[in-house]
Amino acid sequence: MVTAPSPISAAFRQALSEAWAGGAGALLPVGFFAGAAILVPFGIGSQPDQLSAIGGGILWVALALSSLVTMERIFQSDLEDGALDLWLQADAPLAAIAAAKTFAHWLAAGLPLVLITPLLGLMLQLPPDQLLPAAGAYGVGGIAFFMWGGVGAALTASVRRGGLLIALIALPLYVPTAIFGAMTLEAGAARMPPEALLLAATSLFACGIAPFAMAAALRLAAD
């Protein structure tokens, strides 16, 4: 390493190592995700045509909930160990640091969920040729979930036991992504329907707005 690491990449790497440092830390959301999805057939019945009609939507709901499970700690630990104060003094814009941190968190806690959606989709009787395109849709939509969840996490960083508060703040913001995500699967994700573009648009919008909201919220938490 010739130069000192920029705060952006430092925050990115730190988020990744935090996620894996606890051993099975990053496996917990995967377990929650799979558990939530597997509970559904027990709740609604196991008829294959019924499952295949709603399986894609079940995974959207499970993905939305799973994204919230790991959110509570992501900025709280930065507040506690002083990393946040370092970010505030860094030259890099706080919004970029927050975006990098959230994106790394998506890689560590969101991407594993996306990677097992083909397996869960198979169990929920999704058409086999749709499994991989659907995983792509889950990946794109998951970014929006993590960005808005990150806003909730940043806003509640200084609040003890803020987990439920994050859910209350973020879930209404998940609505467009969940709608367009489910419509993309319904139209057949493999054909790249117009709904897929709308889904991507919700994620781009989240990436455009959420970092600035996170930065403002982190400044508040540091005070």
Next chain:
Amino acid sequence: MFPAFDHTGPYIWAAYGLAALVIGGLVAIVLLRARAARRRLERLQAEDREAGH
């Protein structure tokens, strides 16, 4: 006194009863809080005036 409605009468009375409850409750809470805040401020100001003399 009361107007005679068709079979939807109970729904109409339920809707307007609920409206009276929600809006009336809202007004009552806001006004009671305002009164409590005004009394507290007046009491503190009166105490300060007495202490000043």
Next chain:
Amino acid sequence: MPRLSYFANPHRFMAFSKAVTPWLYAGAAVLVGYSIWQALFIVSPERYQGDSARIMFIHVPAAWLAMAAYAGMAVSSFVWFIWRHELADTAAKALAPAGAAYTALCLATGAIWGKPTWGTWWQWDDARMVSVLVLFFLYLGYMALRAAMDTRQKAARAGAIIAMVGALNVPIIKFSVDIWASLHQGPSVIRAGGPAMPAEYLVPLLLGAVGHGLLLAALSFTAMRTDIMARRANALLLKRTVE
């Protein structure tokens, strides 16, 4: 016409609101009373829905007020975030519970109206109902977040951020819910309305909506006055502990 910032001074606001608020309550009572009297006693039953259409005169103003209060909250939050006028935050804080109450009232009267009209209390196909439900959760999140903050300053900042984020998202939520609901196009409660609504209905509806708007303004002013008086009282107490 003085600039809005003229009233940003709490003393001027207290004098102004003290003079205006009773008139707002009076105007609200007259207009809301008139619209409800018309709705229950005067207007003739609607051709298709019969008497149940009378619920419109409370349901539709509640829906408008729910949206107007959120818009007011978002604008106040923006003003506070940029210019840090304390009164703007006071206004946002005061609008939230009133807006949430009207949103809940809109949902409840919509369900009560839906039962005799569609035969069901809740209709996911109606984009308006679903949008208002999401709006209700935006209000809940705003109020819960403010309540979780330990100082007024933090509550103001966090509230402003989430109100602005929510306001930016509202058009997108509305757009997505509209598209989603149009997939399974169902009946719409307010179809009886629209531009073809007879003047017999339109006049009491609009005057009632103005009356509810005046009530919202009056309630906000009262809540803002309460807030300012509470702050003054706290300042007095703080002064005592210092002396």
